[in-house]
Amino acid sequence: xxxLFSSLLLAFVLTAIGWSEELHMKNVSTNQxxxxxxxxxxxDDNGNVKIKIHFYHLAKPDSLTPPRDAYVVWIEPNGxxxxxxxxxxxxxxxxxxxxxxxxxxxxxxxxxxxxGPKVTxxxxxxxxxxxxxxx
Numbered sequence: 599x600x601x602l603f604s605s606l607l608l609a610f611v612l613t614a615i616g617w618s619e620e621l622h623m624k625n626v627s628t629n630q631x632x633x634x635x636x637x638x639x640x641x642d643d644n645g646n647v648k649i650k651i652h653f654y655h656l657a658k659p660d661s662l663t664p665p666r667d668a669y670v671v672w673i674e675p676n677g678x679x680x681x682x683x684x685x686x687x688x689x690x691x692x693x694x695x696x697x698x699x700x701x702x703x704x705x706x707x708x709x710x711x712x713x714g715p716k717v718t719x720x721x722x723x724x725x726x727x728x729x730x731x732x733x
Contacts, residue, residue, distance in 0.1 A: 623726040630657055635726045637707065646699045647732050649707065653686060653694040659711050666711035672720055675702040685715040703732040
């Protein structure tokens with residue numbers, strides 16, 4: 599009886615949190631070897647995927663060579679062009695948090711340093727990246 603209760607409680611908790619999964623984003627940058635990030639993703643009540651990224655050791659974009667104005671987070675669904683999801687604001691500790699939602703279930707998430715926050719296609723090298731599969 600105790601095992602059944604524990605199993606049911608675990609199933610309820612996992613359902614309630616939407617099967618949240620945390621992963622380490624891969625650093626693929628030659629210019630920022632210290633950049634690091636942890637990404638958490640889970641389904642929300644509407645079936646979308648909620649993404650939260652915590653960045654560590656991310657240099658301020660204006661200190662890069664050449665200097666940039668912003669870090670942009672991109673979502674690239676399978677077979678579709680990348681979408682600008684917003685910018686990352688780096689604090690004095692070289693950390694940041696970023697959150698967004700997407701209707702896509704299988705996609706790549708990556709970060710680039712850009713000349714402005716409103717760019718429509720990535721122009722720079724990827725700094726951090728991860729592949730998400732919520733199917």
